[in-house]
Amino acid sequence: MKTKICIEDIKIKKDDHTTIFYRDQGFQIIGNSTMGCGIDYVKSIVHHGLKNREAPLPYKEGEVSREEIDNEKKEYLKAIFDYKEIEEPAAAILSPTESGEFDIIINENVTAIVNSHNGQRLFMSILVFVDSNLNKKTLLKLFKATIDAKNAALWDMGVINHFSFDPLDVEDNESILIASKGLTDEVTSDESYKIMKNIQATVRKAVNQSLGNCGYPKGVLAYMNDVGVVVDDLVDAGMELVVGIEKTQEIRDNLKKQIYHSLEDLNVVSFIIAGIRLEEDYEKHRVSGVDVDDDPAYLYSDEVFGMSVANQIAGTKAIFNFKRYDEAKPGIISKLGPVLDDVFAGLVAGCMSKVFEV
Template structure:
């Protein structure tokens, strides 16, 4: 790993990476310990499989601020044990074997770590081979946040159902580490370095997210709104008539659902429904309120009938009416648009597996 700033040294063991320099770094950002603005001798990454709970306990036994304090105390103890010279900016990562996506130019180096587990964890470190004025560092910090959010938007990570940008992990970090500080504000440098770093951060975050499975497939989008394929199978089985529910029948329906989810037109209806449901639920269209699923809203049923028809033709439309009216299983838990779309998926797939 090559850092753009001269005389930077790196030490790494099984869980910890230490980045240090005799003259240190001028930093600004948010880290587990040592955040804010100032001078540090070193930057430390420490990986932990159970990053959220360094000391085992049940969530109900501890409050959020106590959990944050506990992680900070744990990391401070680690730094003392490893003999890290203070002051230091340190970041607690959720995996021991952490990896970075790296982007380098002549005067900056960007390191991005992305981990998708039960939640998405992102941290960004930008080294700058210039003496930076505090005003420039503040503007750069703001631009990096904007670039991160733009990358999340580009890859469809941000949506109401699965990711609230405000609800991020406390240990997610953004840190700028400059060669030194300057009392003079350089307008040319300010514009040039910030614009280049901003573009590179956006692309580097996207590359890191690509390696974590983004953008999502239709199954993941369905999961965002609380729908699993097994839920659709359960709903389909609830309205079968004239035959017994068997493991073989369930597996046949599941296989048909997966097959139908390979149809671009079915996928298009599902994604359109998710987007529309989000916009309506968030009341993003002035003058439109469908919270109570009003009777005059019938475009959702048109979507549902279209999905059913796409999968199994005209006969599936009649089956759709049964699933739309009864709303078995997961269908009853969905909003005014998605209940009809997934009723259409189930109705179409049920009609398809009983074709002669």
């Protein structure tokens, strides 16, 4: 990480696990950091990473109380403060990744530092420095602006959707911390607005950059995995309806190869992504007056999707094959919603038709 921060008199100490930001005059902070929540004054800001740990504490949900977990985190961080000789009062961010893995964007008088980790769940911490003295009202506005910018970046990168990421299902130690040089009674509306827009742009850019390093945006295989579909399951489903000939390993291998090949077709990918988006909208009842929870008989656009996928891969014969897979719903296809069962039935039917093409 570059050590240049928009506040010139900040001093930075860094080792493999811990980065310490401090200044003689301290910081006025606002945020929900692991330690130092709310609006407060601190001398130091500490970002500590737990290398090679998926979670900061080895507990499963319900094993111990939330209060016990919070207290142990604070005790752990206080031990770090003593060991590193950190000047208190201090705020701290506890990360399940190495603290050195930052993405940093500097834009005039704002610096955004983002730490992301795409493990069992997406973890993200955001630390923003503002080279100004601010009042509490402005700090609250900037905290909201940072959250808005984070969510905008999640949307930009395709992270937010019902199947892959619920913004409320995050690591409990995720942090957003904003640090200004100090407090003042006078911040004009124009100054407040300018800083807010600067923070939104800077945080959005930094989060986008950090998510890019975590593997976003995702490819079609990752989107399929979000809805519980992997290629091997599709191969199993395809093999279930093979009749009249021996089910050989060669057929399985050819089918798998064909599925991967078909997933390179932009039109096939378009139908799959459209199906995933539509399934989510239906499941969340986002369209007033539309309820397809029981897969009503009058809903046939899903079958049009399925037939279109099959036809794109192997033409008219695949459409007839699609009807077999749509009616039998073998394997993984039977576990999908009213749109995706047809989309993936079409994918399997098209690929099977292509495998046996003469």
